[in-house]
Amino acid sequence: MYVKDSEGRHLRVSHAHIDDPDAAVGKTDRELYPATHADETYADDMQVIRDGDPIIHKEEQTIEEVGETYSFDHLLDNYEQDVVTTKRRYNEWALTSKVPWRDENGDIVGLIGLTFDISDRKHYEQSLERHTERLEQFLAEVAHDLRSPLQVADANTELLRETIGENERLDAIERSHDRIAGLAEELGSFARHGDLEPDPEAVDLTDAVRDVWTSHAVGEATLSVDDLPTVEADPTELTRLLDNLVDNAIDHAGPEVAVTVGPLADRTGIYVADDGPGVPAAERETVFATGYTTASDGTGLGLAIVETIADRHDWSVTVTESESGGARFEIRF
Incomplete structure (x- = not known):
């Protein structure tokens, strides 16, 4: 925190970022800081x-190159002493607010300012941006690399169909391929555009549930579907x-699981x-947490994805006990 007179000279300075605040008294920013930074702050x-208009939460960046000299014995040249000078860049960020200071007559006689060091936050944001860029590149590569094996799988499925004719299992395989292709497209879209909002449309839940089941039916597993409503939802999600x-x-x-889907x-x-x-x-409070799983080969992502999709649609999802003692997941639209 600092108080300056009408010429921009410091009258009072807190101890937060200055070792000797008294040394700043009577001096402007131009006399205290490098010109690359001080010219702008003094103009502010x-x-x-002059105008009486406050400056609120302005981000300021200071980049300073500092020369550092090192001496060392050069072991391969008769122990001659070499001197090396390097430059290190210091990148600092501040968040500043300044308001006019008025006397009892309302005349401006200076200003009062607050400056917060936000360097750590900015460096973290920059690091996060770099990680995000790498993640987007990775997703784009995965989406691209999935297409080739999918094309091979589709071609072989079609050849097998020509050999053995129509087959329910081949139908299920093709539907699985279509779902994988859809997920690959989602990954590619995310990599190109970021996290897009859901694109809702009317979806018949009975048809949606039966379509999903045909790709998962295994062994003696059974599905019972009661009269389900139509809902506004992003079909893919x-x-x-x-x-x-x-x-x-x-x-x-x-x-051999028996699955039942019905309306609340x-x-x-x-x-x-x-x-x-x-x-x-x-x-039941932690079952949707990322990483939670009771399966030996589980990823702990499935139910976390369920909750994320529900949240993106402004739905809620909870778990309780089914009539047969199993799990019952309730999604409220």
Whole structure:
């Protein structure tokens, strides 16, 4: 914190970032700091004092090159002493606010300022931006690299169909390929445009559930679907939500699981229930956390994705016990 007179000279300075505040008294920024930084801050001082308009939360960047000299014995040249000078760049950021200081008559006699060192925050933001750029590049590469093996898989599926004719299993394989291709397209879109908002449209939930089930039906697993409503949802994201709930049921209840999907009693949403071991009451608050899993080969991502998709649609998702003692997930729209 500092107080300056009408000429921009410091009258009072706090101890926050200056070792000897008294040494700054009577001096302007031009006399205290490098010109690359001081010219701008001094001009801001004069603007506040001249016009009376405050400056609020202005970000200021200071880049200073400092020469550093090192001496060392050169072991390969008769121990001659070499001197090397390097330059190190110091990049600092501040957040500054300045308001006019008026006397009892309302005349401006100086200013009062607050400056916060936000260098750590800015450096973190810059680091985060770099990590984000690398992540987007990685996602773009994954999306691209998925296409080639998918094309091979599709071609071989088609050749197999020509050999053995129409087959339900081949239909399921093709639907799985289509879903993988859709996910690859999502990855590519995210890499190009960032996290896009859902694009809702009317979706028949009965059809959506049956489509998802055809890609997952294994062993003696069964599906019962009651009369489900139509909902406004992003079709791709809704498919991912249902897909992960069905996956969760099969992973934890086994290949003979019985899955039931129906409307909630008040028709405000749907439930997905199974007859597996269920979720212990003590763990129902954490079951949607990233990394939570009870399966030996689980990633802990499936239910976290379910909650994320629900949140993006302004829905809620909870877990309780099904009539058969298994898990019952309730999604309220």
